[in-house]
Amino acid sequence: MEYKVVVPGELISESRLKLGQHVFIENGKIYAETVGIARTDKGIARVVALQGRYIPKIGDLVIGVVVSEEYSVYAVDVNSFYYSFIPKEEIRVLLRKGNIISAKVSKINEINEISLTNVRVLYGGEILLVEPTKVPRIIGKNASMIKLLQNSTRCSIIVGMNGILWAKGTEQGIELLKKALDKIERESHLGNLTLKIQKMLSEKPSSE
């Protein structure tokens, strides 16, 4: 299996395959539409995007900021293409402009507008931003990475699939977390990332 970095418009396959994410078909040939890594296994042609905004999926947990209150809905900025909405009749808590919330994506329409449910207000803590395409690496295989981060920084962390992280902990813990996230983002292509982070986090206290 070979992995190839492709740019928009680059040919992925000329054979008949199912279309996965970030590809389009023209005259029977399959092309990439974003920068990413092309894969054609399991009969599916797809591109794993390396850059890009959060594309919502039903069931995703996202973190956002309440930006305005309308008559029947709250508008929330979740770092996607549009503001997403929470119908007031569906929630019991009162939200205010500026509240940080975590919620689940319940509905997506054809232009990627989102409705949210399961709203929880997050008090205190800090908001950290990461690339949405790198969120899978931050969670890790079977959530190994996120568990490691939680245990070694002693922060409670919630990862939104939209690339917004909420963390609450001591000042040192947050600092350490920021450094670790930086490293993950920068080296998200390289192998054994969990091990490297583990090493980095265990080294830190002794050096300080």
Place this chain on the structure above:
Amino acid sequence: MEKSVYERPDGRKIDELRKIKIVPSVLTRADGSAYIEWGQNKAIVGVFGPREALPQHIQNPTKALVNYVYRMATFSVPERKSAKPGRREIEISKVSGEALESAIFVERFANATIDIYAYLFDSNAGTRCAALTAASVALADAGIPMRDLVPACAVGRANGQLIVDPCKEEEDAEDAVDMPMAILPRNKEVVLLQMDGLLSLEEWKKAFHLGLNGCMQVYEIQKKAIKEKYESIEKEDKKAIEALNEEMECLESEGQNSAEGDYVEG
């Protein structure tokens, strides 16, 4: 025709481009960006969006707007230029924006706008091509879905000789013709073609083919610039593929994992 020994002021061959250097991801606050050095031309392009188009009445519910802004710095030309956008800049903004719009999947982002700001800091003929070339790299860098990259290149005539990528000196020749063009390399679709000066039909056909070749050369440079960022990392670490496998598995199991996996209370 090529036998007439035509000397270009900078010693290039007639089908040779100036030196091009493209660096993606140079701005941190923009969604995507690119820096280009094309000979003496220097430009930075920043891409923002897709984001909500405001004021609301400009929104189009069937597609995204592409707002391309081409500006030259006051110090980019020998004589200080007025900072106010002139007729020329507004025209170039319009045609370049339309060229990019044909490459972007605009119909995916209703009511949104994609803002592209191209600023020239130094110029020596062919700035619209340089800015457009960098803009399509910046769009790719922003992860905006596109049908193709958009390489641009100018062809022209100076002293009776058809040339690719004329520099300022050549552009000021007696019989000068300048023809900037941009294509979608996959199907050779022309998305931008302007010309000032006069060419016979025969000459135009030759010029057009020279231009196509020039654009394809630019395309290769664009591709290389984007890929370099990732391939250098791959070379660095042989285990990259292993990591990718891991990432794929994460992506696949994401559906189940994201529900419980990341929602852990400390």
